[in-house]
Amino acid sequence: MTRINLRVDQENVSDDVEPRMLLVQYLREKLGKTGTVIGCDTSNCGACTVHLNGRSVKSCNVLAVQADGAVIDTIERLADDDGTLHPVQVAFRECHGLQCGFCTPGMIMQAVDLLNENPSPTEHEVRVGLEGNLCRCTGYHNIVKSVLYAAELMQGASKEGANA
Amino acid sequence: MTAVQDAPAASPEIGRDRRRKEDQRLITGRTRWTDNISLPGMLHMAIVRSPHAHARITGIDLDAADKAINIYDVFDGKKLQDTMGVLVNAWPITPEQQAPTHYPLAVDRVAFAGQPVAVVVARSAAEARDAAELVDIEYDVLPAALDLKEAAEDKVLAHPDLGTNKVAFWQLDSAGQGSGRAIDEVIAEARDGGIVIEREYRQQRLIPAFMEPRSVIVDPTGEQITMWSATQIPHITRFLLAATTGVPESKIRVIAPDVGGGFGGKLQTTPEEWITWAVARWIGKPVKYTETRSESLVSAHHGRDQWQRLTLAATKEGRVTGLKVDLLADMGAYVGVVGGGVPVLGAWMFNAIYKWEAYQFNCTPVLTNKTWVDAYRGAGRPEATYAVERLMDELAVEVGMDPLEIREMNWIKHEEFPFTTVAGMTYDSGNYEAATAKAKEMFGYDALRAEQKERRDRGDRVQLGIGISTFTEMCGLAPSRVLGQLNYGAGGWEHATVRMLPTGKVEVITGASAHGQGHETAFSQIVADRLGVPFEDVEILHGDTQVSHKGLDTYGSRSLVVGGEALVLAADKVIEKAKPLAAHLLEANVEDLEFGNGRYSVRGTDQGMGIAEVALATFAAHNYPEGMEPGIDAESTYDPINFSFPHGTHLCAAEVDTETGQITLRKYVCCDDIGNIINPLIVSGQVHGGIVQGIAQALWEEAVYDDSGTLVSGSFVDYLLPTAADTISFEIDHTTSPSTTNTLGTKGVGEAGTIAATPAVVNAVVDAIRHLGVNDIVMPMTPERVWTALQGGGRGTATVEAAEPHFEGQEDSR
Numbered sequence: 001m002t003r004i005n006l007r008v009d010q011e012n013v014s015d016d017v018e019p020r021m022l023l024v025q026y027l028r029e030k031l032g033k034t035g036t037v038i039g040c041d042t043s044n045c046g047a048c049t050v051h052l053n054g055r056s057v058k059s060c061n062v063l064a065v066q067a068d069g070a071v072i073d074t075i076e077r078l079a080d081d082d083g084t085l086h087p088v089q090v091a092f093r094e095c096h097g098l099q100c101g102f103c104t105p106g107m108i109m110q111a112v113d114l115l116n117e118n119p120s121p122t123e124h125e126v127r128v129g130l131e132g133n134l135c136r137c138t139g140y141h142n143i144v145k146s147v148l149y150a151a152e153l154m155q156g157a158s159k160e161g162a163n164a
Numbered sequence: 165m166t167a168v169q170d171a172p173a174a175s176p177e178i179g180r181d182r183r184r185k186e187d188q189r190l191i192t193g194r195t196r197w198t199d200n201i202s203l204p205g206m207l208h209m210a211i212v213r214s215p216h217a218h219a220r221i222t223g224i225d226l227d228a229a230d231k232a233i234n235i236y237d238v239f240d241g242k243k244l245q246d247t248m249g250v251l252v253n254a255w256p257i258t259p260e261q262q263a264p265t266h267y268p269l270a271v272d273r274v275a276f277a278g279q280p281v282a283v284v285v286a287r288s289a290a291e292a293r294d295a296a297e298l299v300d301i302e303y304d305v306l307p308a309a310l311d312l313k314e315a316a317e318d319k320v321l322a323h324p325d326l327g328t329n330k331v332a333f334w335q336l337d338s339a340g341q342g343s344g345r346a347i348d349e350v351i352a353e354a355r356d357g358g359i360v361i362e363r364e365y366r367q368q369r370l371i372p373a374f375m376e377p378r379s380v381i382v383d384p385t386g387e388q389i390t391m392w393s394a395t396q397i398p399h400i401t402r403f404l405l406a407a408t409t410g411v412p413e414s415k416i417r418v419i420a421p422d423v424g425g426g427f428g429g430k431l432q433t434t435p436e437e438w439i440t441w442a443v444a445r446w447i448g449k450p451v452k453y454t455e456t457r458s459e460s461l462v463s464a465h466h467g468r469d470q471w472q473r474l475t476l477a478a479t480k481e482g483r484v485t486g487l488k489v490d491l492l493a494d495m496g497a498y499v500g501v502v503g504g505g506v507p508v509l510g511a512w513m514f515n516a517i518y519k520w521e522a523y524q525f526n527c528t529p530v531l532t533n534k535t536w537v538d539a540y541r542g543a544g545r546p547e548a549t550y551a552v553e554r555l556m557d558e559l560a561v562e563v564g565m566d567p568l569e570i571r572e573m574n575w576i577k578h579e580e581f582p583f584t585t586v587a588g589m590t591y592d593s594g595n596y597e598a599a600t601a602k603a604k605e606m607f608g609y610d611a612l613r614a615e616q617k618e619r620r621d622r623g624d625r626v627q628l629g630i631g632i633s634t635f636t637e638m639c640g641l642a643p644s645r646v647l648g649q650l651n652y653g654a655g656g657w658e659h660a661t662v663r664m665l666p667t668g669k670v671e672v673i674t675g676a677s678a679h680g681q682g683h684e685t686a687f688s689q690i691v692a693d694r695l696g697v698p699f700e701d702v703e704i705l706h707g708d709t710q711v712s713h714k715g716l717d718t719y720g721s722r723s724l725v726v727g728g729e730a731l732v733l734a735a736d737k738v739i740e741k742a743k744p745l746a747a748h749l750l751e752a753n754v755e756d757l758e759f760g761n762g763r764y765s766v767r768g769t770d771q772g773m774g775i776a777e778v779a780l781a782t783f784a785a786h787n788y789p790e791g792m793e794p795g796i797d798a799e800s801t802y803d804p805i806n807f808s809f810p811h812g813t814h815l816c817a818a819e820v821d822t823e824t825g826q827i828t829l830r831k832y833v834c835c836d837d838i839g840n841i842i843n844p845l846i847v848s849g850q851v852h853g854g855i856v857q858g859i860a861q862a863l864w865e866e867a868v869y870d871d872s873g874t875l876v877s878g879s880f881v882d883y884l885l886p887t888a889a890d891t892i893s894f895e896i897d898h899t900t901s902p903s904t905t906n907t908l909g910t911k912g913v914g915e916a917g918t919i920a921a922t923p924a925v926v927n928a929v930v931d932a933i934r935h936l937g938v939n940d941i942v943m944p945m946t947p948e949r950v951w952t953a954l955q956g957g958g959r960g961t962a963t964v965e966a967a968e969p970h971f972e973g974q975e976d977s978r
Contacts, residue, residue, distance in 0.1 A: 020290075034193070034195075034200035038199075038377070039377065041456045078192070098187060099853065100374075100376065101195060102197070102374075103375050104191060127888040127891075128889050130889075135888075137425055139894070140886075141894055145893075
């Protein structure tokens with residue numbers, strides 16, 4: 001067992017974990033952060049995507065001990081404390097970017113990272129940026145549309161911010 | 165009692181692109197997937213699976229596992245034999261059908277690689293997996309039946325005790341059932357001066373690959389035994405648990421919480437569910453099993469896997485006179501819950517939208533030593549549609565006509581509906597001309613044809629092809645009497661309850677069991693319109709047999725066309741039931757009341773009362789008429805009178821690099837006619853997702869086995885699901901021919917895209933390089949297969965992957 005200390009969804013947490021425990025297992029089994037899900041065992045599907053120190057990672061591909069000292073953000077705290085949704089969440093609902101919703105937490109976390117890096121992506125850039133996240137329901141059409149719409153929302157918000 | 169307000173009439177909910185009620189929890193990570201559920205004292209199960217395709221189990225040593233730390237118990241098939249029940253097939257397609265007994269945990273023999281052989285139950289999932297490594301099983305390896313065609317010849321038996329691999333033989337013959345002429349006659353006529361096209365097509369094996377791996381928890385504590393399962397069919401599961409394990413149905417509660425996709429892949433009663441059930445009951449503690457993706461790919465049922473031998477007869481002008489179909493369908497090692505019914509569902513669809521004189525469908529489901537095969541999105545109908553839409557292109561080439569024109573020459577005209585087909589189905593409505601005209605216009609068909617000609621003339625390295633699929637399908641499973649005639653083990657009705665709560669909220673219970681379809685939204689729209697209550701006030705409950713005591717679940721594009729009609733009936737009953745009470749409270753005669761926009765009004769007066777007020781008055785029950793019970797809730801069971809027949813025209817433009825075989829999708833357009841649309845946003849999602857699953861069959865996906873029967877595409881590294889970077893955006897639209905057999909005028913849409921898309925893509929690719937001598941490419945059309953076909957075709961010889969004339973004495977053409 002190894003002691004780890006990290007900050008998850010704006011709370012400081014500490015646990016003894018087996019060195020082999022994956023970050024996603026730690027989030028789900030130790031912290032009850034079941035918003036983050038497991039869709040495969042080969043790091044292909046991206047359903048478990050979270051942010052580690054502000055960048056997206058597949059949390060099945062990170063050991064919990066590797067996250068010692070890190071800041072982890074999951075889908076569960078993406079919305080504001082008052083429940084105001086993140087623009088990417090708004091866009092996924094608005095554009096019907098989800099059906100069964102199982103890939104959605106990972107897809108949204110990846111999209112947030114993508115837009116942080118590239119605030120006004122082309123359709124092609126969105127498609128390539130989401131390549132590591134599988135969805136079986138939507139055919140990606142409305143997911144791509146959601147991310148492009150989120151970019152618009154975020155651009156609009158930042159313009160408003162600049163004008164204020 | 166209140167006076168009528170001058171309120172504007174509520175805008176109809178039906179047809180609105182409402183954002184989904186489901187989404188809030190899904191986009192914030194507050195979802196209840198089965199694997200998210202954890203119970204006090206819950207144990208975890210790991211499964212040891214067979215590495216062999218076919219073997220006799222000669223010894224199982226569980227001692228080391230049993231002694232491992234935190235291990236609760238260990239089981240093999242013999243230990244559970246008397247309590248684990250069996251997995252059954254609900255659709256024996258003939259009375260003589262031969263199917264092997266399917267124990268959830270193998271008892272003395274394994275019949276496919278991946279079959280459960282032993283289980284370990286531990287305090288944690290990790291400890292269960294560790295201990296599973298310690299289980300020592302000895303096998304005596306047996307010859308395995310792996311190739312479908314060889315299995316059909318009984319060269320090696322998948323189950324030696326059965327004496328044959330053939331499960332059954334099922335035939336639909338137009339002459340025999342009086343719906344058309346004899347097929348042999350029309351083929352003979354066509355051989356004499358007409359056109360005969362003989363082809364053999366391969367429907368490769370696919371894996372549904374829903375995103376949420378299957379998970380099951382069984383809690384035997386308390387009076388009832390509760391099962392949570394990632395399933396499409398909680399009601400059927402409950403019934404079959406009772407029927408096969410002897411527990412009274414009333415003691416069983418099955419809950420399908422949030423379920424992450426199914427596509428038919430969760431239309432199954434599974435070994436994993438049954439084992440967890442038996443183990444939890446044995447131990448007396450809650451037990452959870454969640455599969456890994458690799459386990460899912462090898463153990464959850466697969467789809468498709470057919471060889472199709474086809475003989476199309478036509479006049480020399482291109483009018484089709486008949487089609488003869490001979491199918492071999494791989495069932496895998498066991499016959500699943502629908503089993504041979506899946507290919508049989510294609511029987512009424514090979515004739516598609518066309519008018520023929522004769523038709524014969526012959527189907528032989530065959531057992532092999534591979535993962536079982538059952539329903540996957542479309543189930544029998546994509547295979548049929550693929551065959552006929554590919555053949556119509558071949559016929560167009562023979563005749564020298566545009567492939568759209570040859571279709572138009574043969575299809576049912578809109579004024580001919582209702583139309584009884586050569587297969588004996590009566591299509592209620594449709595308009596193939598209108599859908600095709602719209603699709604052509606959206607696509608820019610003529611311009612693309614011109615570009616194709618120009619590039620062909622120029623000898624462009626990258627050639628352009630146009631693929632067409634004018635599909636129809638039968639869905640909305642199904643009229644119960646028809647299912648009875650087909651030996652199906654259940655009916656096809658659906659149930660609904662509408663409960664009027666005193667606060668004005670409406671609780672609606674459906675027997676359909678959504679797993680991504682958006683029922684909570686679309687069903688709310690239907691009920692809101694019918695009862696004249698706000699959309700937000702309607703709550704849809706489903707997927708728990710204790711809440712929804714009666715239902716037949718979600719598959720076969722049935723939830724709206726069957727389940728939606730049950731909602732309408734139940735809502736109408738509420739309106740009728742509340743009427744005497746409203747009349748009583750309004751001091752009016754029942755005959756003078758009319759209901760609209762959620763209010764009962766007294767004809768010719770300004771007196772009226774909202775249905776929510778009636779609900780509150782019912783709750784208080786202080787004042788209600790003699791002879792009436794104080795309740796206005798209602799339930800209803802709807803049995804459809806016919807299937808639903810959506811149709812559409814899908815057009816695909818694909819570019820093929822003739823030097824590398826690389827395929828690039830350039831444009832995909834479709835115009836589907838699914839009758840009246842409840843929520844266009846949800847429909848668009850169904851169409852997009854369906855199209856990509858159809859395209860994926862054409863281009864990427866295949867379950868591949870090696871010579872020893874091991875699934876080598878057994879992970880997401882090897883089984884090629886498309887990504888966002890592989891796909892394109894689509895242009896979709898609709899024409900509307902309302903169904904005439906249900907009140908909402910709706911038709912199913914869940915499977916349409918998948919059924920239509922595969923032949924559209926293959927037709928496009930073949931069209932691009934047909935002039936280079938290629939007339940078929942086996943799916944999935946990898947660059948290598950395209951390139952190989954081009955090399956063969958370029959030399960003027962038969963292409964390697966082509967399916968050439970078959971019936972007598974020729975070899976496997978793969």
